[in-house]
Amino acid sequence: MPITKAFEGKIDYVQILDKDGNIDQTLDPKLPDELLDKLYRFMVLARTWDKKCLALQRTGRMYTYAPLEGQEAIIVGAALALNKEDWIFPTYRESFLYHIRGAELWKINLGWMGMEDGLKLDKSMHCFPLAIPIATQFPHSVGAAYALKQKGIKAATLSFGGDGSTSEGDFHDALNFAGVLNTPSVFLVSNNGFAISVPRKWQTKSETIAQKALAYGIKGVQIDGNDVLCVYSTIKRALDMARDGKGQMLIEAVTYRMGPHTTADDPKKYRNEEEVAYWRERDPIKRFQLYLKGRGLWSMEYEQRILEESSKLVEDAVAKSEAYQPDPKEIFRYVFANMTPDLEEQMQQCFEKK
Numbered sequence: 001m002p003i004t005k006a007f008e009g010k011i012d013y014v015q016i017l018d019k020d021g022n023i024d025q026t027l028d029p030k031l032p033d034e035l036l037d038k039l040y041r042f043m044v045l046a047r048t049w050d051k052k053c054l055a056l057q058r059t060g061r062m063y064t065y066a067p068l069e070g071q072e073a074i075i076v077g078a079a080l081a082l083n084k085e086d087w088i089f090p091t092y093r094e095s096f097l098y099h100i101r102g103a104e105l106w107k108i109n110l111g112w113m114g115m116e117d118g119l120k121l122d123k124s125m126h127c128f129p130l131a132i133p134i135a136t137q138f139p140h141s142v143g144a145a146y147a148l149k150q151k152g153i154k155a156a157t158l159s160f161g162g163d164g165s166t167s168e169g170d171f172h173d174a175l176n177f178a179g180v181l182n183t184p185s186v187f188l189v190s191n192n193g194f195a196i197s198v199p200r201k202w203q204t205k206s207e208t209i210a211q212k213a214l215a216y217g218i219k220g221v222q223i224d225g226n227d228v229l230c231v232y233s234t235i236k237r238a239l240d241m242a243r244d245g246k247g248q249m250l251i252e253a254v255t256y257r258m259g260p261h262t263t264a265d266d267p268k269k270y271r272n273e274e275e276v277a278y279w280r281e282r283d284p285i286k287r288f289q290l291y292l293k294g295r296g297l298w299s300m301e302y303e304q305r306i307l308e309e310s311s312k313l314v315e316d317a318v319a320k321s322e323a324y325q326p327d328p329k330e331i332f333r334y335v336f337a338n339m340t341p342d343l344e345e346q347m348q349q350c351f352e353k354k
């Protein structure tokens with residue numbers, strides 16, 4: 001099981017909504033109804049899209065895909081906590097975040113279908129590319145945060161990673177530089193229990209990942225990553241703090257990846273049914289639904305409407321991405337920033353008229 005116990009008095013563990021949707025009144029962020037609705041809608045859309053991507057991959061219509069089921073609260077809570085001016089440094093697991101930042105879903109599909117065009121995002125979205133090499137995004141984010149600081153721009157960076165990424169040197173270099181240079185940085189580690197098949201306990205002997213912040217003189221907190229109210233309010237607080245020059249924060253969001261690591265993985269080989277059932281009961285969408293219901297903001301009709309809308313958005317996006325005709329020359333163009341003479345020659349040979 002992933003650890004949920006806080007490091008003795010030094011690191012707090014925060015949860016606002018329990019698994020049955022009951023709220024801790026002392027921590028209630030009192031978000032407006034409109035924002036609660038948005039959080040819920042995006043989580044439902046994320047799950048609908050995720051299921052579709054998995055099905056597309058299984059039927060040969062999409063290449064490798066990294067499922068997000070179980071981690072919706074982290075992705076949606078983080079996305080809505082950001083200001084437009086802030087910059088994000090996501091991994092393969094957070095591609096849906098691009099949609100909340102303004103990218104059309106069909107373009108994100110294109111990326112997973114192997115077409116570079118899909119991942120050419122408008123610079124105004126302030127999104128860095130999805131990091132596939134583990135942990136490289138952390139030092140990039142600190143460099144960008146340092147640049148923001150030097151330029152006097154009031155914005156922060158939010159970088160994402162998994163529990164496995166904290167075993168890479170890049171993670172530690174980044175936290176160290178962020179503290180020393182006092183950059184406007186927030187680090188979000190989704191502790192989903194595994195780095196592919198490697199369990200969290202094999203990454204580190206530390207009781208929590210959050211406590212690693214202490215070594216670098218920055219703040220650390222462990223939160224319930226399946227509680228969208230907690231994710232949203234913790235990240236918002238951390239970003240406000242970073243933008244105000246009041247320090248950096250490492251947030252460890254404890255969660256669980258319900259599906260495979262990617263479509264190339266079979267989780268049945270390294271985890272058991274009871275563990276999955278334990279986390280199914282802690283589902284981020286279910287508990288938020290119960291909370292909204294208790295507040296009179298959820299009904300069957302509302303659910304039906306949202307499901308239909310999500311399904312239509314996803315199906316329209318699939319139709320558009322499948323109709324897209326990429327330029328086959330892209331196979332050669334995107335290998336390096338500038339094509340080598342060899343590649344130029346190969347491209348010409350391929351496309352010259354016979």
Ligand SMILES: Cc1ncc(C[n+]2csc(CCOP(=O)(O)OP(=O)(O)O)c2C)c(N)n1
Nearest residue numbers: 093132133134161162163164165194195196
């Ligand atoms: C530098 C590097 N080493 C190894 C890999 C292969 N790899 C891909 S995903 C992964 C596990 C990452 O686990 P974690 O950071 O916990 O993130 P999660 O996938 O669980 O979200 C590994 C080792 C890689 N992509 N990059």
